[in-house]
Amino acid sequence: MTHLTRRRFGALAGASALALSSPALLRAQTAGRLVVIGGGFGGASAARFARIHYPDVSVTLVEPWDRFITCPYGNLILGGMKTLADITHSYDGLRARGVEVIHDRATAIDPESHRVRLEGGTELDYDKLILSPGIALRWGAIEGYDEAAAGIFPHAWMGGDGSQITLLRQQIEALPEGGVVGLAIPANPFRCPPGPYERISMIAHYLKQANPTAKILAFDAKEGFSKQGLFQDAWAELYGDMIEWVPSNQDGRIVRVDPANRLFVSEFGTEHRVDVGNVIPPQYAAAIARDSGLADESGWVPVDPRSFAARMAPDIHVIGDASLASPLPKSGFMANSTAKIAVAAALAELTGSAPPADPVYFNTCYSHAGEDYAFSVVGIFRPAEDGFAETPDSGGTSPRGPLAEMAETRALEAEYADAWYASITQDMFS
Amino acid sequence: MNARFHRAAMTAVLLAAGAAQAEPSSGLLLAQPCAGCHGQDGAGQGATPAIAGLDREAFLEAWAAFRADARPATVMNRITKGYTEEEAALLADHFASLQ
Numbered sequence: 174m175t176h177l178t179r180r181r182f183g184a185l186a187g188a189s190a191l192a193l194s195s196p197a198l199l200r201a202q203t204a205g206r207l208v209v210i211g212g213g214f215g216g217a218s219a220a221r222f223a224r225i226h227y228p229d230v231s232v233t234l235v236e237p238w239d240r241f242i243t244c245p246y247g248n249l250i251l252g253g254m255k256t257l258a259d260i261t262h263s264y265d266g267l268r269a270r271g272v273e274v275i276h277d278r279a280t281a282i283d284p285e286s287h288r289v290r291l292e293g294g295t296e297l298d299y300d301k302l303i304l305s306p307g308i309a310l311r312w313g314a315i316e317g318y319d320e321a322a323a324g325i326f327p328h329a330w331m332g333g334d335g336s337q338i339t340l341l342r343q344q345i346e347a348l349p350e351g352g353v354v355g356l357a358i359p360a361n362p363f364r365c366p367p368g369p370y371e372r373i374s375m376i377a378h379y380l381k382q383a384n385p386t387a388k389i390l391a392f393d394a395k396e397g398f399s400k401q402g403l404f405q406d407a408w409a410e411l412y413g414d415m416i417e418w419v420p421s422n423q424d425g426r427i428v429r430v431d432p433a434n435r436l437f438v439s440e441f442g443t444e445h446r447v448d449v450g451n452v453i454p455p456q457y458a459a460a461i462a463r464d465s466g467l468a469d470e471s472g473w474v475p476v477d478p479r480s481f482a483a484r485m486a487p488d489i490h491v492i493g494d495a496s497l498a499s500p501l502p503k504s505g506f507m508a509n510s511t512a513k514i515a516v517a518a519a520l521a522e523l524t525g526s527a528p529p530a531d532p533v534y535f536n537t538c539y540s541h542a543g544e545d546y547a548f549s550v551v552g553i554f555r556p557a558e559d560g561f562a563e564t565p566d567s568g569g570t571s572p573r574g575p576l577a578e579m580a581e582t583r584a585l586e587a588e589y590a591d592a593w594y595a596s597i598t599q600d601m602f603s
Numbered sequence: 604m605n606a607r608f609h610r611a612a613m614t615a616v617l618l619a620a621g622a623a624q625a626e627p628s629s630g631l632l633l634a635q636p637c638a639g640c641h642g643q644d645g646a647g648q649g650a651t652p653a654i655a656g657l658d659r660e661a662f663l664e665a666w667a668a669f670r671a672d673a674r675p676a677t678v679m680n681r682i683t684k685g686y687t688e689e690e691a692a693l694l695a696d697h698f699a700s701l702q
């Protein structure tokens with residue numbers, strides 16, 4: 174936000190300084206106001222945790238959509254294993270706990286006056302702000318890929334109203350016999366490092382039954398990827414030669430798309446005709462984080478590794494995918510984990526107590542590669558000198574091995590993955 | 604109200620209320636990610652076992668066995684290696700304290 178807009182906003186906001194929060198909530202919750210922007214993995218987890226453990230703090234959650242559709246398990250819709258209803262969650266549980274849920278979009282934050290403006294005109298005063306707005310897609314970073322193009326080549330990389338994942342599923346169902354599904358996969362950092370490869374697997378799982386002569390061409394802007402060995406073992410074991418992965422050093426980077434002619438064009442000018450195109454474009458922090466002046470030139474928000482306080486505005490804690498926190502992966506589990514440390518840090522200061530002494534940031538990402546076939550990566554991180562570091566000699570991926578030996582483990586991990594999905598969504602919404 | 608005054612006022616309110624605020628302990632904070640698989644407060648979820656109310660010694664025995672790769676595991680062997688002994692003890696106390 175420029176200085177000029179900030180001043181103008183401040184003047185506008187002055188009129189209705191003390192509005193908001195229903196009297197019922199104010200009664201008991203006098204220790205301060207926590208406002209949370211974004212009702213996804215980071216935001217819902219933060220609001221719920223704060224409501225349970227800080228009864229004296231009022232908690233307001235701002236989220237434009239009236240229900241949340243998770244990206245996790247969205248790929249299983251493509252595989253025909255789940256439906257949209259299975260991954261759709263209501264905010265009623267948070268409301269029942271006493272979180273004030275406002276369905277609106279935050280359009281401006283003024284860090285100086287501690288005020289958030291919403292699209293509908295409401296203004297919210299906060300003592301501490303948790304910002305977990307997720308990502309935005311960099312339209313135009315791949316030439317020809319804009320919002321209109323996403324109606325032909327879906328990205329299906331944000332939950333939104335569910336229309337993107339539904340469109341991709343319909344297109345794959347309508348794929349001509351022996352047709353080609355193309356994917357364009359971005360360079361790091363991006364939301365969910367193993368996500369594109371789980372998606373490839375789930376599309377293959379569906380096509381193996383419905384359209385076994387179809388091909389999947391996965392064009393990648395990288396030379397390697399998360400859980401690569403495990404995925405490639407699974408592809409060979411389960412799907413024969415259906416999947417071809419083209420890394421950047423084999424001209425895999427897609428720089429232009431032409432949806433009208435169904436073309437992907439590579440860095441060195443090779444044109445690939447695809448029947449279905451799934452373009453996962455480069456990303457940065459959602460607009461509200463960048464427009465509020467919290468992001469740096471990378472487009473992500475630098476944060477303090479002990480509290481997730483934004484470097485540019487210490488009373489705003491930025492968690493989840495929007496934060497610049499490498500090597501922490503941009504995952505739902507990590508957003509959930511960092512949410513709680515950020516809340517404890519933010520509210521400790523507000524209530525005059527000590528912040529979390531030795532925060533631990535935790536991730537496990539399961540990937541489904543087929544029916545009864547999943548594996549995982551575990552990462553446990555801590556604050557380090559000016560950043561974050563993975564705890565040495567811990568975590569890592571599930572072991573590789575021939576399917577005959579590993580079948581039982583893969584099947585167990587598929588069951589545990591389902592338990593993860595149920596547990597984590599309870600931890601957000603129940 | 605300026606920010607510093609506001610904070611001081613809030614602290615005063617809290618102190619006046621007899622510090623009713625139940626701030627999360629280190630054990631409770633450490634135990635948060637466990638709820639991402641084991642259900643709320645370790646109550647168990649689907650195929651993932653309940654760990655709420657596990658006896659402290661039983662917990663630490665299971666933990667050490669996972670850590671030493673001496674007990675079959677899909678993930679706990681990789682998870683336990685990320686924590687110190689002190690942290691494992693805090694986790695054991697935390698889950699033992701839940702019914």
Ligand SMILES: Cc1cc2nc3c(=O)[nH]c(=O)nc-3n(C[C@H](O)[C@H](O)[C@H](O)COP(=O)(O)OP(=O)(O)OC[C@H]3O[C@@H](n4cnc5c(N)ncnc54)[C@H](O)[C@@H]3O)c2cc1C
Nearest residue numbers: 211213214215244245279306307365493494503504505506
């Ligand atoms: C295909 C796929 C599979 C995945 N699988 C997994 C998995 O198995 N495990 C895992 O851990 N992670 C997985 N992820 C990653 C996970 O979805 C993200 O890391 C996670 O959603 C990040 O949480 P967040 O809170 O930062 O953003 P989100 O969960 O996207 O939440 C952001 C919310 O903020 C709202 N918002 C945005 N702007 C505003 C505004 N101005 N005002 C108010 N609200 C706003 C949005 O509407 C949204 O609801 C997957 C992702 C994809 C794409």
